[in-house]
């Protein structure tokens with residue numbers, strides 16, 4: 001059974017078609033990289049999969065664990081193991097990280113018929129996961145993303161992913177804005193969380209990240225379509241040649 | 252009483268009501284208190300109930316507040332209320348001196364254990380009779396009857412309420428908790444009159460909880476005068492939690508002397524019609540004043556907040572922060588005035604009003620008023636009307652937090668800025684709990700009350 005199966009997905013925003021027929025299948029254990037020029041629709045695809053509601057899905061279907069994904073609310077998708085690491089994580093003043101994480105964790109537990117987590121267990125898990133992504137500062141004592149540096153925000157996404165242990169993680173440019181050490185930490189975190197049952201989609205502009213998170217497939221999204229899919233060597237080729245040769249190929 | 256009366260007709264009726272009952276009203280009061288009625292009557296005859304022509308009342312139509320039939324409470328009633336029942340309304344864990352006020356009259360069985368003997372907490376009528384000089388020095392000095400018709404009306408009918416006196420140098424650590432209770436078998440018109448005097452270098456925390464214990468309509472018009480002596484510290488927290496049929500007009504007059512620090516925070520959890528007036532006079536240099544408010548309104552509730560900070564002397568700092576969440580057909584207004592006198596140089600005066608409108612039909616009017624005659628002044632004001640942040644909502648939902656809970660988190664976060672200001676520890680927790688309940692729609696009146704009313 002595939003984890004995710006996207007079938008001819010078309011998405012319009014404010015009347016403009018952004019995704020023009022996406023096909024993609026992801027199996028447990030796989031890492032897929034999606035690359036592509038600015039504005040090609042990568043984040044749109046990620047948000048559509050996570051359930052952003054101001055998008056108009058005009059055509060196609062998405063199966064997630066053999067269920068109709070498009071029928072589910074964002075929270076339902078999350079509870080079923082989907083995770084979106086935002087390209088631009090949102091600052092939420094007044095909502096503390098701790099309260100936020102505890103609520104998220106407990107919602108998921110409730111969904112799985114588990115009782116709310118005890119305070120001590122929660123602190124323990126939080127400590128563990130903080131170590132995993134090497135967050136040492138007291139970021140968790142603050143409001144969600146409020147005043148976090150660009151890199152801290154990205155680390156915080158991976159931290160949340162570690163806390164929530166998703167089946168399918170979609171990481172939208174989690175590498176941009178990270179210094180080289182942070183990049184290694186983030187990649188390392190992702191690798192440690194890999195199992196044979198879960199899968200990851202990494203959206204990135206840089207081959208660099210893919211040196212650390214080795215993808216099974218690399219796809220190029222261009223003007224709302226996946227125009228090329230191949231193994232990890234494609235990333236290298238893109239790094240060298242840019243996207244122009246592909247554009248020609250498509251035309 | 253007709254329900255379609257104009258304000259001037261209503262004002263005449265109120266004057267008649269006073270004239271007809273003046274003997275009863277004046278009987279229990281001292282000559283000194285009664286002497287204020289003469290001026291109040293004059294002022295009220297002249298100005299009547301405030302109309303929309305008055306800047307401060309531009310968005311508030313008092314006709315809607317005063318319509319309806321009420322039975323005026325002109326003398327204390329004898330209730331066989333069981334105190335322990337009422338104490339369940341008390342804030343758990345919060346150790347306070349509890350002052351009960353029933354339908355505007357001080358409950359004469361209030362007992363204060365371990366109250367330092369130099370501190371006085373008593374009924375206003377009693378205080379006026381005690382003739383200790385403090386009462387006469389302060390009563391009626393700050394609630395200017397020519398400034399606000401509601402103050403004139405209150406002074407006209409004022410009989411009782413709470414009197415608190417903290418003498419020089421006394422720091423009262425334990426908060427004083429005034430519980431105003433409306434309890435009756437008919438609709439009541441209630442008048443409260445309170446006086447809080449904190450002399451030089453004193454400190455006091457006052458918490459006021461307003462409750463309606465019955466399902467009747469109440470129209471209350473209260474005046475609280477607060478005097479903050481030199482270098483004194485006063486925290487005044489008011490929590491309004493009344494039934495949907497209640498109308499509350501709350502007028503607070505704060506007078507500050509040099510280097511005093513006063514924070515007032517009015518949390519309007521629930522009510523029918525609410526109008527809160529806070530008038531602050533910074534009468535000497537070095538004062539700090541914080542005037543805060545947090546309000547929630549849904550259904551057809553209406554909440555109006557008016558704050559006026561008068562900087563009369565240099566080097567004072569004032570901060571106004573009012574935040575509100577409105578839903579359904581609720582309406583609200585905020586009107587914040589900053590007045591800076593010519594000599595009040597080096598004034599810092601700030602004002603902010605943020606509102607969240609959850610429905611398309613909820614309405615909020617917000618208006619700053621600045622009157623600044625000094626030239627060396629730091630002043631800012633700002634108002635926002637918004638919805639819940641959709642991006643934040645989506646972010647929370649992608650973490651598995653359901654929409655309802657996510658909205659709740661965001662609303663709570665919005666309110667928390669005001670709640671977190673409260674520095675009475677257990678009170679803060681209680682407010683958090685009440686706000687939480689309010690946001691979940693589980694609150695319509697004091698949750699711990701067990702008094703059954705029919």
Ligand SMILES: Nc1ncnc2c1ncn2[C@@H]1O[C@H](COP(=O)(O)OP(=O)(O)OP(=O)(O)O)[C@@H](O)[C@H]1O
Pocket residue numbers: 013014018036037038039040041042043044045087
């Ligand atoms: N809410 C929106 N309203 C209008 N247009 C939008 C909206 N969201 C995305 N778009 C448009 O859709 C197109 C695809 O945007 P998207 O963010 O998916 O690109 P991307 O591939 O993630 O780009 P980048 O590499 O810069 O992150 C862009 O032209 C963008 O302007």
Ligand SMILES: [Mg+2]
Pocket residue numbers: 042043044087172173
């Ligand atoms: Mg993007």
